[in-house]
Amino acid sequence: MSADDLDLDLIRQEIAAEVATRRASGSLDALEERRLQRLFEQYSPHAGGVGALSDALRSVDATIYIDPEVPVASSQPAGAAIKKTLRKANYWYMRWITTQTTKALSNIAGVLHQVGTEIDRMNRRLDLVASDNPPIIELAGSTPWWHESAVGQLDAVSGRIVVAACGEGSLVRELTSRGLDAYGTDPRRELTSEGASGLDLRTEGVIDHLEAVADGMLGGIVLTGVTEAMLPAQRTWLLRALERTARADAVFIVHVIKPEALQGDKLPVALELAGVTPLRPSTWVALLRERGLNVSIVEADHDALIVATHAQRA
Amino acid sequence: MKLAFVTPRYGEQVMGGAEGAARSLAEHLVADCGHDVEVYTTCALDHLSWADVLEPGTSTLNGVTVHRFRSTKGRDEKFSDLDARIRVAPNSRSMEDSLAWVAANGPVSESLVDALATCDADVVAFYPYLFYMTVHGIDRVRQPAVLHPAAHDEPSLYLPIFQGVFAAADGICFHTEAERSLVEPVLHTAATDQIILGLGTGRACGTGRDGATLLGITGRPYVVSVGRVDEQKGSTMLYEYFVEYKKRHPGPLALALVGPVSRPLPAHPDVVVPGIVSEEDKWDIVSGAEVAISPSAMESFSLVVLEAWVAQRAVMVNAVCGPTVEHVEASGGGLAFEGYLSFEVALERLLGDEQLRSKMGASGAAYVARRYDWPVLIRRYEQFLMSIIAKGRRARR
Numbered sequence: 001m002s003a004d005d006l007d008l009d010l011i012r013q014e015i016a017a018e019v020a021t022r023r024a025s026g027s028l029d030a031l032e033e034r035r036l037q038r039l040f041e042q043y044s045p046h047a048g049g050v051g052a053l054s055d056a057l058r059s060v061d062a063t064i065y066i067d068p069e070v071p072v073a074s075s076q077p078a079g080a081a082i083k084k085t086l087r088k089a090n091y092w093y094m095r096w097i098t099t100q101t102t103k104a105l106s107n108i109a110g111v112l113h114q115v116g117t118e119i120d121r122m123n124r125r126l127d128l129v130a131s132d133n134p135p136i137i138e139l140a141g142s143t144p145w146w147h148e149s150a151v152g153q154l155d156a157v158s159g160r161i162v163v164a165a166c167g168e169g170s171l172v173r174e175l176t177s178r179g180l181d182a183y184g185t186d187p188r189r190e191l192t193s194e195g196a197s198g199l200d201l202r203t204e205g206v207i208d209h210l211e212a213v214a215d216g217m218l219g220g221i222v223l224t225g226v227t228e229a230m231l232p233a234q235r236t237w238l239l240r241a242l243e244r245t246a247r248a249d250a251v252f253i254v255h256v257i258k259p260e261a262l263q264g265d266k267l268p269v270a271l272e273l274a275g276v277t278p279l280r281p282s283t284w285v286a287l288l289r290e291r292g293l294n295v296s297i298v299e300a301d302h303d304a305l306i307v308a309t310h311a312q313r314a
Numbered sequence: 315m316k317l318a319f320v321t322p323r324y325g326e327q328v329m330g331g332a333e334g335a336a337r338s339l340a341e342h343l344v345a346d347c348g349h350d351v352e353v354y355t356t357c358a359l360d361h362l363s364w365a366d367v368l369e370p371g372t373s374t375l376n377g378v379t380v381h382r383f384r385s386t387k388g389r390d391e392k393f394s395d396l397d398a399r400i401r402v403a404p405n406s407r408s409m410e411d412s413l414a415w416v417a418a419n420g421p422v423s424e425s426l427v428d429a430l431a432t433c434d435a436d437v438v439a440f441y442p443y444l445f446y447m448t449v450h451g452i453d454r455v456r457q458p459a460v461l462h463p464a465a466h467d468e469p470s471l472y473l474p475i476f477q478g479v480f481a482a483a484d485g486i487c488f489h490t491e492a493e494r495s496l497v498e499p500v501l502h503t504a505a506t507d508q509i510i511l512g513l514g515t516g517r518a519c520g521t522g523r524d525g526a527t528l529l530g531i532t533g534r535p536y537v538v539s540v541g542r543v544d545e546q547k548g549s550t551m552l553y554e555y556f557v558e559y560k561k562r563h564p565g566p567l568a569l570a571l572v573g574p575v576s577r578p579l580p581a582h583p584d585v586v587v588p589g590i591v592s593e594e595d596k597w598d599i600v601s602g603a604e605v606a607i608s609p610s611a612m613e614s615f616s617l618v619v620l621e622a623w624v625a626q627r628a629v630m631v632n633a634v635c636g637p638t639v640e641h642v643e644a645s646g647g648g649l650a651f652e653g654y655l656s657f658e659v660a661l662e663r664l665l666g667d668e669q670l671r672s673k674m675g676a677s678g679a680a681y682v683a684r685r686y687d688w689p690v691l692i693r694r695y696e697q698f699l700m701s702i703i704a705k706g707r708r709a710r711r
Contacts, residue, residue, distance in 0.1 A: 006673050008646050015663060019655045028562075028655060036558060036654035039551040044611045044634045073580070160505050181705065183507075198697070200507065203491070212498035214481065217505035245505070 038063070053116050060112060064105045066098040133187055133205025135270035136165045137228035137278070139257055139302055146305040147171050149298060150222060150253045153307050154180060159219025159247050164206040165226050167191050169199045182220075185209045207234060210241040218245050224255035227284070228262065229274040239291060252293070252308040256281050261302035281306060316350040317343060317699060318435035322421055322445045324355040324380060325368070329574060329590070331361075332442035332464035335489075335513050335615070337378075339439075342514065342692045344377040349696070352379040354429060354447070356421045362576075364388035364421035383426035390418035397469075404472040405500075412475035416449050419470075427451045436703050439487070442614075444470050449479055458484040458702045464614045465497050467636075477501055485702040487511050487695070489615035492636030507705070509698045514688035515620045518597050525602025528595050529570050529586045536568040536586075537661070538603035538627075540596065540618040541610065543587060544576035548609030548632060553579050555609075555657050560584050562658070567665070572599055601625040605664050605671065611635045620686055623647050623678025628664055628671040630657070647678025 022028065041058060068091065072083040087094075151174050154161055159181070163171050166184025168191050175182035176199065183200035186192050192201040202209065206226045221242055230238065242252060259278045262271060271278070279287070281297060281304035288295045293308040321336045328334055336353070343349045357366035370382045390396075396418050400407055407415075423446065430438065430451045438455045440448040442464035452459050461483035465471050480486070480501040486508040488494040498504050526532050537556075543549045549571055556569040571579070571587045579587060591599065600606060606622030607630045613619075616638045622629050629648035631638035633656070642648045649664065651657040664671050685691075 006646055006670075006677065011649070011663070011670075015649070015656060015659045018659045022655055022659070032558075033654060036554065039554055040632075040653050042551070043546050043548060044632075075578075162505065200509075202504075204504075208499075209504050212502055212504035214502035214505065 038065075053119065057109070057112055057116055060109050064102060064109055066101045066105075068094040068098040070094065133207045134226055134228075134230045134234055135274060136186070136188065136225040137257065137262070137268050137271050138165075138167075138225045139261065140266075144170065145300060146255055146298070146303070147174055149305055150255070150307075151175060151178060151180075153251055153253060154182075154220045154222075157219035157251050158249065160217065161220035161222065162209070162213075162218055163222040163224070164209070165224050166201060167225075169201050171222065171224075172199050172201065180220075207237065207241075210238070210245055213241075213245040215244055216247050218250060219247050220251045220253070221246060222253040222255070224253075227254060228257055228278040229271050229276055231274070231276060235279075235287075239287065243291065248310060250310070252288070252306075254284055254288070254306040254308070255303060256284055256306065257303045315437070315696075315699065315703065316352070316435045318430075318433050318438045319351070319353045319355075320426075320430065320438060320440045320447050320451055321353065321355050321442075322364070322447060323358045323361065324353050324382075325359060325375065327359050332462070332614075335464070335617075336439075336441040336462070338513060339692070339695065340378045341376045342688055343696065346689065346692050347696050350379075351377075352381060352433075352435065354381050354383070354426055354433070354451075356385050356423050356426065356447075357382050358385060358388065358421050362389060381429065383423045383429065385421035385423045387417065387420055387422040389420040393418040393420075400473065401469045404469040405474070407473055409474055412473040413449075415470065415473060416444070416446055416475060419445065422446050427454055430454045431456075433457070437699050439699075440483075443476060443479060449475060452479055452482045456707060458705065458707045460485040460487055460699065460702055462487045462489075463493065463497055464489065465493055466612045466614050467496055468612065471497070471500060480506075484705065484708055485509070485698065487698065489513065490637040490640050492640045493614050496636065507698075507702060509694065511691065511695055511698070512686050513615055513617055513620075514691045515617065515624050515682055515686050516593075518601065518621075518624050519593055520597030520601050520625070521594050523595075523598045525570075525599040526568075528591075528599055528602075529568075529588060531568050531570075531586055534566045534568050535604050535665075536570050536602070537605045537607055538570045538572060538600055538622075539607045539609060540572045540600060540621070541608070542573050542576055543571050543579065546610075546612065548611060550577070550579065552607060552609035553582075553585060555654055556585065557582060558654060559658055559661065563662070567604075570599060570603070572596060597621075597625060600627060603627055605630060605661065608632065608635070608638050610638075613637050616641065619648075620678075620682050623675065623682045626672070626675035626679050628674035629678065630660055630664070641678075641681070645678045645681030647674050647681060649674075 070087050072080050072087060074080045074083055161175055161180055161182040163184040166172050166186050169184050172182045172184040185202045185204045187205040189203045192203045259280055262278060284306050285295050285297055288308045295308045298305045319336045319340050321333050323333050324337060340351045340353060343351050357368040357370055358364040359367050364385055365388050366384050368382055370384050372381050396415055400415055426447050427450045431454045435457060437458050437460060439460040439462060440452055441462040443461060480503050486503055486506050488510045489512050491510055494510060526534055526536060539552055541547055569585045572591055574590050600622055606627045608616055608619050609632055611632045611634045613635050614637055619629050619638050619641055631642055631650050633650035633652035639650050642650055649660040651660050
């Protein structure tokens with residue numbers, strides 16, 4: 001077997017298939033498997049109520065059963081025997097208590113499962129479930145004519161500047177070389193190679209990232225490649241996130257590709273699959289003005305650079 | 315550059331964990347980069363009692379200046395009750411509850427925190443996030459503060475007090491991407507300067523002795539798990555899984571649980587628990603194992619997984635432990651299990667295929683060399699610290 005022969009996905013699939021076969025065959029007693037699963041889940045993280053509801057429910061299920069058989073192991077010589085006697089004497093009582101407790105917890109868990117199922121059903125109906133982060137859409141072979149202008153606009157900002165869909169970080173590099181405190185995010189792991197470039201580039205989508213930024217932390221936000229394939233709900237969320245995460249004197253840079261540059265043979269697969277029509281630059285200008293921002297625009301043949309600031313800054 | 319680490323305990327007696335990681339970074343910054351490093355810590359060694367056992371004062375350990383301070387309180391006897399209470403909806407607990415939990419967790423050392431106010435280092439690194447000296451000290455330093463959270467998905471992470479602690483950090487140093495993904499949405503740290511660093515691994519320092527003989531099971535094949543033998547670390551689960559495995563797969567295979575024992579396990583003819591062993595013995599034991607297993611669901615990095623790869627061993631990890639799964643996914647050096655049956659099938663698969671084990675061990679070793687070789691890692695850390703110093707102290711609660 002050579003280095004390239006190792007197909008981990010295939011091995012995992014084979015293991016999963018074998019697990020399913022053994023479970024179906026009953027080769028391991030179901031009660032015993034449940035006991036062993038409880039051990040697995042006992043210290044599994046599900047700590048703060050964030051994360052998948054299904055994981056939390058699984059851990060609730062794993063801890064519902066209250067065992068009336070109190071452990072009797074002891075480090076003292078006669079300890080185990082004494083504990084065993086006490087357990088025997090109290091067993092009728094412990095069993096009565098634990099049976100009722102288990103029954104009550106089972107009922108509560110049943111309600112939680114129903115709630116979980118209902119939430120799943122609702123989620124499936126929401127557009128947002130389709131994708132947490134929009135796919136990146138870029139002009140093939142385009143030269144970033146707008147970088148110089150963007151850097152000029154951001155030159156005087158205070159606070160950190162984030163560049164969404166930063167790719168390999170060329171704009172981040174331009175900004176940091178001017179002494180600006182910039183970093184980038186991009187979900188394409190192959191481009192960011194965190195740490196390798198010496199730049200602060202994160203492997204994250206723009207929505208995930210902005211969701212985790214504290215209020216008023218950012219002095220500049222550059223969006224490029226992320227707006228074209230956004231679903232309406234994602235766009236609404238993004239606009240709110242921009243307002244929340246930006247400082248009062250922040251500068252917003254939105255680089256958009258014109259819809260006509262993404263038609264016919266030039267229509268990217270990801271955009272077609274997203275099933276959305278990119279907004280025209282003028283629509284972005286209107287959207288940002290609606291939110292009380294001062295907006296200017298520089299247009300090129302295929303794309304446009306929109307710069308927005310709060311009214312008081314301008 | 316002068317760097318100060320702040321950590322609840324420090325010393326050669328402290329094995330692994332966040333405090334061990336702090337010592338590794340401190341010593342490598344001194345030895346490899348020639349920086350001036352000091353440590354602010356307590357006189358405690360035991361992470362359960364936090365009892366003062368070392369003398370207070372200043373000493374030097376492997377080139378690092380260590381300032382030790384007495385604690386006024388160790389682990390509070392009411393901590394377990396308090397901890398159990400905050401497990402229910404920790405994010406909705408009051409600030410008073412949070413502070414009470416931090417104090418009860420211990421060790422409480424006001425003198426250590428007071429000393430930080432006059433510290434003359436260029437940058438102060440707090441390691442890890444959940445102790446008194448970090449919570450109360452990160453606001454007291456005048457210099458830029460770097461936080462090494464060493465966080466995992468535990469209820470305390472969601473306590474409101476930690477919003478402010480993380481907000482007071484000028485830079486955050488994560489062990490893994492999984493740790494960052496866990497922390498960011500909870501504590502809104504995305505715009506803070508940060509780095510995913512991890513830890514460097516030592517070179518294998520085995521002496522070529524037979525691991526089975528060292529374990530007293532000469533001639534028997536064995537799988538190994540290195541780390542604290544503790545219910546919370548998954549040792550009990552691994553023990554039970556292995557005993558079940560042996561019921562269903564009789565034979566000579568043994569399990570070795572190597573490390574300090576917090577909770578003794580019942581004696582079993584196929585399970586050996588040698589306790590703490592020397593570094594040389596550890597490497598020989600790991601090198602002789604068929605497979606290395608990390609059963610813990612709560613790791614923020616897991617150096618022992620990386621060390622198994624240095625020894626070219628295939629590993630098995632707990633499928634709900636983000637950082638170890640991240641290592642396995644990125645390296646191709648092992649498999650994850652999510653319950654008994656997947657444990658059984660994965661172990662069977664590895665034990666039955668020597669080529670697969672060997673390939674996984676080699677892939678893991680290449681991954682470690684690529685990412686966690688000390689010379690590369692310590693320079694990245696140095697560069698990060700320099701950038702934080704250059705930006706100055708900005709973050710304040």
